[in-house]
């Protein structure tokens with residue numbers, strides 16, 4: 001049963017399930033209905049709502065009636081972490097549609113999470129509390145009402161999924177709006193300094209360490225373009241990535257299929273992880289934990305080199321293919337919609353769909369995915385991404401690759417992850433929480449992020465990679481430093 005009592009600021013309305021500030025998993029009940037809300041210990045975000053029938057004499061749930069995911073995180077959602085502060089008041093729980101998955105509508109801020117101002121996501125939590133008063137009285141609701149909770153949020157998320165670029169924005173917003181935008185960006189950059197401006201700081205820290213570089217592809221190495229098949233990287237970027245890979249172990253971790261990203265990058269000196277890290281080709285090292293992993297096999301790459309192939313979602317392949325075909329079919333009459341097969345995930349692009357039709361795209365995709373409880377839908381940049389519900393993401397991929405490279409559990413290793421999208425947050429978080437390395441978010445607009453530094457766009461990423469190489473070459477001229485860093 002529940003070990004901690006929620007701290008309530010209770011309020012219940014028809015359009016809102018409940019208003020509460022709580023810690024840890026809790027349940028809310030009246031009569032025979034309870035609502036269980038759990039947060040995620042990994043993301044420290046609001047997690048799932050489940051509603052259950054409860055035995056009124058024992059107050060124990062005896063029959064699972066339904067559940068919805070309120071975020072795009074699929075970590076283990078059961079947690080007793082005191083860090084899970086949840087503020088339902090901030091959730092806009094209304095609308096009339098039903099779907100199995102409700103994605104995170106907007107980036108969550110500390111206040112949205114209900115974190116007290118003196119508590120960062122990394123600080124130990126506040127005092128424990130007693131186990132009394134577990135149930136909040138809320139009006140009995142029809143399941144339909146709970147279903148109502150969802151749809152507006154995915155539409156909002158679709159709209160917010162790729163804010164207009166700052167430069168473009170300036171063409172059609174007023175000067176004062178532009179000033180405001182710039183001021184917000186400047187404030188944000190103070191909290192997430194530019195990795196170029198702070199380059200000396202980064203290298204000072206990296207001087208006696210071995211850097212391992214992890215790079216996202218779309219929006220990081222290649223600019224965001226309308227046609228996903230045309231997201232080519234420039235030859236200057238290719239040369240820079242090739243160069244950094246000479247000095248630092250470098251991997252690309254993309255939402256694309258591994259073969260597609262390989263085709264774009266065409267560099268054999270890198271390691272590649274496709275499908276949001278669910279398809280990793282990494283080096284063979286003497287790492288028992290990698291070898292022992294049930295989803296990992298030894299094979300050879302195109303050059304005949306022995307490699308590790310790790311595909312933790314391989315059992316989902318037939319299902320993903322089926323979903324891919326169906327999603328093509330159900331969106332074929334929506335002008336501009338494009339469905340992309342990323343092997344262990346499927347992307348439904350709506351960048352080129354008239355905004356008036358976005359809701360229709362969402363309705364059809366979420367409606368269809370209702371029949372696939374083992375798959376989930378997350379939001380990328382003007383794209384809905386369908387993927388297996390497994391506890392695997394880009395953060396896990398970073399850990400796996402570090403292990404494969406023999407770089408885990410070493411104090412002298414500095415992993416750096418550069419990415420622009422929400423799925424990259426899992427990697428930023430892993431690095432931040434392990435205090436091992438740091439993330440660099442590529443963004444022209446302020447975003448809630450676990451990255452430490454920022455870069456505005458791929459052209460700055462290029463500059464950063466070139467600076468790393470220049471720095472490394474200069475360090476290499478100093479033999480003792482070089483030897484330490486190897």
Ligand SMILES: O=P(O)(O)OC[C@H]1O[C@H](O[C@H]2O[C@H](CO)[C@@H](O)[C@H](O)[C@H]2O)[C@H](O)[C@@H](O)[C@@H]1O
Pocket residue numbers: 216217218219223224225226227228229231253254255256340342347349351380381382383385421423
């Ligand atoms: O993890 P990533 O490498 O960043 O991949 C995420 C998605 O990237 C691609 O879509 C994005 O870039 C396209 C090309 O610039 C753009 O048209 C689209 O709107 C963006 O969402 C890719 O096509 C998706 O499959 C990936 O999931």
